[in-house]
Amino acid sequence: MPVPPQPTRAELAILRVLWQLGPSTVRRVHESLRDTQDKDTGYTTVLKLLQNMTEKGLVQRDESERTHVYEAALSQKRTQRDLLRDLMDRAFGGSASSVVAQALSMKRASAEELAEIRKLLDEHERRGK
Amino acid sequence: MPVPPQPTRAELAILRVLWQLGPSTVRRVHESLRDTQDKDTGYTTVLKLLQNMTEKGLVQRDESERTHVYEAALSQKRTQRDLLRDLMDRAFGGSASSVVAQALSMKRASAEELAEIRKLLDEHERRGK
DNA sequence: AACTGTCAACGACGGACGTCGTAGATGCCC
DNA sequence: GGGCATCTACGACGTCCGTCGTTGACAGTT
Known part of the structure; x- marks a missing residue:
């Protein structure tokens, strides 16, 4: 438990x-x-x-x-993270960029989604430095 | 089949x-x-x-x-896409940006990975317009 | 021809998963 | 209090998954 x-x-x-x-x-x-x-x-x-x-x-x-x-018992984000981590390891050799590449190749990656993703990336970079 | x-x-x-x-x-x-x-x-x-x-x-x-x-029988990319699509639907409500957000939050999203992702995003945008 | 090793095929088995029926307890209403 | 609805608990069942043992065919060796 x-x-x-x-x-x-x-x-x-x-x-x-x-x-x-x-x-x-x-x-x-x-x-x-x-x-x-x-x-x-x-x-x-x-x-x-x-x-x-x-x-x-x-x-x-x-x-x-x-x-x-x-x-x-666990938050949605936490569970999503765990599940994605598992799939990333099992199917993508642990490569996050491969996951993103596949996510982008999907039809549902609409214009708004792309803008959202770019914003996330900017935020992530700003926080990282 | x-x-x-x-x-x-x-x-x-x-x-x-x-x-x-x-x-x-x-x-x-x-x-x-x-x-x-x-x-x-x-x-x-x-x-x-x-x-x-x-x-x-x-x-x-x-x-x-x-x-x-x-x-x-199927390519690695095709299989990765199908698997990610499935998880995206089941756990992320079909939102690609949520998937990317979670992927970014992982430790393994290293500096090189981030650069790689940004490149993908640029390419995707260029191809899209 | 007999032996040894490799291979595919088949059957079985324990565990997990999703499904549901039924039983038993509890509460509500006339 | 009797009857009806609601809820939990328990057990069972069919299916899939991963595991392996055994068997029989085949090939090479001596």
């Missing part, structure tokens, strides 16, 4: 809901998932997932009330 | 070997994995993986000789 393992696909989908809505009940997560997701998962499936995630330390559970409330 | 599924962790490790060495026998892949990897996988494990990957269309097999020769 010191460092929770990386979330699986289904677990990550749940974490996204928790990051967006904040601490939520199983029901709220389930309904939000139903709205967003194309796939249709049952209530008990979401419950089971959240129980597993509690076990793994991915979420924290408040059981003071009869209806438990779940909250993401 | 038109579009092969995404490689799993173990499969990706094998693909990395094939990209580096070019078309190779099971033995060569196995030995290369033994050198690089900390983990120690058996010969038949690598064989089985490669057989599965042939089934999935991730690699192509030349059986003209008794000792088969395997080759990656």
